[in-house]
Amino acid sequence: MSEENTQGTGGFQNAADAVEWIVHLVPFGIKPGLKRMEKLMELLGHPERRLKFIHVAGTNGKGSVCAFLSEVIKQAGYDVGTFTSPYIEKYTDRIRLNGENIADEDLVRVVNKVKRLVEQVAATELGQPTMFEVSTALAIEYFAHVAYPDFVVWETGLGGRLDSTNIVTPIVTAITNVGHDHMEILGDTLEKVAAEKAGIIKAGVPVVSAVDQPEAIAVLERVSRAKQSTLYLSGRHFRYEAIADRENDQSFHFFGPFRGIPKVGISMNGRHQLQNASVALMTLEVLRQYYALIVEDDVLYSAMKATQWAGRLEMISQSPRMLVDGAHNPEGGAALAQALRDTYAYKNLHFVMGMLSTKNHSGYLQHILPLVDTLILTEPDWHKKEDAAKLAELARTLLKEMGRTDVEVIVEPDWKAALELVKGKTAQDDLAVVSGTLYLIGDVRSWIVHQTDSEKGW
Numbered sequence: 335m336s337e338e339n340t341q342g343t344g345g346f347q348n349a350a351d352a353v354e355w356i357v358h359l360v361p362f363g364i365k366p367g368l369k370r371m372e373k374l375m376e377l378l379g380h381p382e383r384r385l386k387f388i389h390v391a392g393t394n395g396k397g398s399v400c401a402f403l404s405e406v407i408k409q410a411g412y413d414v415g416t417f418t419s420p421y422i423e424k425y426t427d428r429i430r431l432n433g434e435n436i437a438d439e440d441l442v443r444v445v446n447k448v449k450r451l452v453e454q455v456a457a458t459e460l461g462q463p464t465m466f467e468v469s470t471a472l473a474i475e476y477f478a479h480v481a482y483p484d485f486v487v488w489e490t491g492l493g494g495r496l497d498s499t500n501i502v503t504p505i506v507t508a509i510t511n512v513g514h515d516h517m518e519i520l521g522d523t524l525e526k527v528a529a530e531k532a533g534i535i536k537a538g539v540p541v542v543s544a545v546d547q548p549e550a551i552a553v554l555e556r557v558s559r560a561k562q563s564t565l566y567l568s569g570r571h572f573r574y575e576a577i578a579d580r581e582n583d584q585s586f587h588f589f590g591p592f593r594g595i596p597k598v599g600i601s602m603n604g605r606h607q608l609q610n611a612s613v614a615l616m617t618l619e620v621l622r623q624y625y626a627l628i629v630e631d632d633v634l635y636s637a638m639k640a641t642q643w644a645g646r647l648e649m650i651s652q653s654p655r656m657l658v659d660g661a662h663n664p665e666g667g668a669a670l671a672q673a674l675r676d677t678y679a680y681k682n683l684h685f686v687m688g689m690l691s692t693k694n695h696s697g698y699l700q701h702i703l704p705l706v707d708t709l710i711l712t713e714p715d716w717h718k719k720e721d722a723a724k725l726a727e728l729a730r731t732l733l734k735e736m737g738r739t740d741v742e743v744i745v746e747p748d749w750k751a752a753l754e755l756v757k758g759k760t761a762q763d764d765l766a767v768v769s770g771t772l773y774l775i776g777d778v779r780s781w782i783v784h785q786t787d788s789e790k791g792w
Contacts (some may be wrong), residue, residue, distance in 0.1 A: 349438035351447040353425045356472075356614065359465035360717075366496035368465045371733045374471045375501055377451040381478030386625075387502045388617065391490035391531045392510025394665050395544075395610040398602060399510055401643040402614035407485050408432050409637035410629040410774055415483035417473040417499070419466070419491050422644045422776045423688075423784075429473045431481045444475045466491050467520045470477030470498040485621075493532020493774045503536050505625055507563075508617050509543040510610065512550040513665035528553035537561045544568035544609050566616055568589065573667055574612040576605065581677050584608060588615050592623055595631075603647035604673035611638060645775040650782045653761035655680070658779055660772040662689060664697030670769060671701040680765035682707040684756050688749060688774035689720040699732050702769075703741070708759055710744045712752035714774035722747045749774060750781065 346352040375382055388403060390396050400418055411493040416430040426435035447786050448471050456462040463471070470491075477486050486593035488504065490497050512528045533641040535541050545551055546569065558565040566572060577597065586608045588595040601609050618634070621627035643650075645660045647670070657678070661670040674683065685706040690693055703709070709729055711722040726745045733741055746752040753768070760766040768778050780786055 345449065346442050349426070349437060349441050352442050355445065356425065356465055356468055358431035359468055361463070362462050362464045363460075364466070364492060365464050368498070368501055369462045369503040370467055370498065371470065371498045373455050373458070373460055374448070374451055374467070375461065375474070377454065377476055378448070378471070382474050382502045385474070385479045385486050385502070386484065387486045387488045387504035388506050388621075389488045389490065389499065389502065389509065389534050390508045390509075390510070391494040391497075391534050392544075393513035393527070393531075393663065394669065395510035395606065396489050397765040398607060398610040398643050398646060399508055399614050399617070400489050400639060402608050402611055403487045403602075403617060404433065404691045406618055406629060406634060406637040406639040407487070407627075409633050409640070410627070412484040412627075413482070414484040415473075415481055416489075417470070417477075418489045419469070420772050420776070422772065423449050423780045428469065429476055431477075431483060436476055436481075440476060440480050441472075444472050444480065444486045448472055448475055453506065456630075464498075469784070470501070474502075490531075490534060493527075493530035493533070497534075500534050504534075504539055506617055506620050507534055507536065507539055508613055509534070509541065509545060509554065509630070510613055511543075511665070512545050512547065515664060519748065523549075525549050525553055529557075531559040534601035535561050537565050538563060540564045540566065542572075542613055542620060544613050546613065559691070566620065568609065568612065568616075569770070571724055572612065572616045572619075572681070574608050576608055576721045579605065579621050579676055586611070588612055590619050592619050595634070598635065600641065601639055602643060603677050605676060606672070607647075607667040614638075626790045634674070645772060645779055647677075648779070650779055651766075654757055654762070654764065654766055656756075656760070656766040656768065656782065658773045659767065659769045660777050661769050662698070662771050664672050664694050664701070667701035670767075671705060674705055674765075678765055680751055680763065681761070682764040683711070684708040684759045684764060684766045686710045686712055686749075686752050686756050686766070686768040687725065688712045688714045688722070688768075688770040690718045690727060690771045690773070691720040692718060695720065695728055696724060696732065699729055703729065703732055703736060703738065706741055708742045708744070708756070710746055710756055712749045712774070713747045714749065716771070716773040717779060719771075719773075749777060753778065753781070 420512045429436040507514040567637045575587045585599045647659050711725040722745045756766045
């Protein structure tokens, strides 16, 4: 960072330098626990107490539920803040007001205020706050003292109980589902993972969930009872009924404890999005019932249909047809495979995949391999990437077990070269799919849509 950029105000003068400082905290890794966040909030004068949070956790679907909620609340005429992760293309994607990224000058302003306090905490026995903790603190400070939204849609980073976002007390909690992801951190059984997610349930705060495994439901019921929080469970207290499933056009009936909402249309693809949309609707119904949120039905229908979420079953090119999807765990792989069977028509399927080393690749591949004609293994530009050759070895073993000898398996560690390869193979009636970690999806999306490299971070 140049000397002139820190002169004058004693802080950063531009967003690029501010983001560079944040990203340089990545090596401090993930440190579960709330002690550093508690200290930061105390030093900031507890800005988290000024905001109405809708806290969203879950293995998959968090981002989509956040997108539905944010769009409806915005179209209903309220100001809505949204905090999500990882970002797809730019650091500022993750902190939004009414669908617009935090302005560069506002980012600089809050970073200059928070950086001093981060350094103060780092000098104590608590140690250096992580990148995610700093990002969480920046979002709270921005929403509380700069943007003043009516509601904040607040996505959990990892797990819930010890996640830095759990520093807030929300007005409603949503837990989308529980699956086999981050088990090296959250625990080696679904009960343990569910307990970590249930850690965001607060005393008396209603909970909406689509968790469906009996052992995970039992955990949510136990925690909700102990906290005296009303639990609204999909399949028990609310449900949906699919009507139609076409590309960019699905519809369903919603049945809830307060009312039914017929013929809701959404543009997001994949049957799993009906579940995500119904979780969002139930959450909105709770807000209507308990917090007098006013959403006219015509606005609700329009906003649900308008909701988009980058990098999830998103067609980013028509010639050749290229679909990107951030599925990176067994449950995500199952949802992607179902969408490839139900929603998309193609002659041959050419599949590019890049993963982080911490994921359950075997479980994911079990769902995908029966469908592919070509499999190209590549590597995300990220420090925890999985080796493409190792993935290819696993894929070949699984294909052999499936009795499939007709799949071409290619190793191309350079993701840009892998994209050129798949483009060359994809005829007009074929489909190319790029899937795996969002670090890869963000790069590919940026490169194809904007012909630029994405910024890096989480």
